[in-house]
Amino acid sequence: MRRHFTLYTADGHTISVSPVGDHYDLHVRDEAGRTVATVTMTPAELDALRAEIAEATK
16 A cells, blocks of 8 residues: 555544655644644554554444
8 A cells, every 4th residue: 555545533633644755654633734743654554553443443
C-alpha cells in the first residue's frame, strides 16, 4: 500500500496518512484543522495499526 488516505473520527479529528520515501507520515488534525501531532511509521507499523483499527471496529 503506497497511497494517501484519510481517517475521520467521531469527534471531528482527521488522520491523514501519506507515503514519504520508505515510511509514512500521519498528520493528526483537530476539528478546526490545526495539526495536533505528526507521527512517522514504518510500513509494518502502519499495517499493525490498520489491523488494530479493523479489529476494534468489527
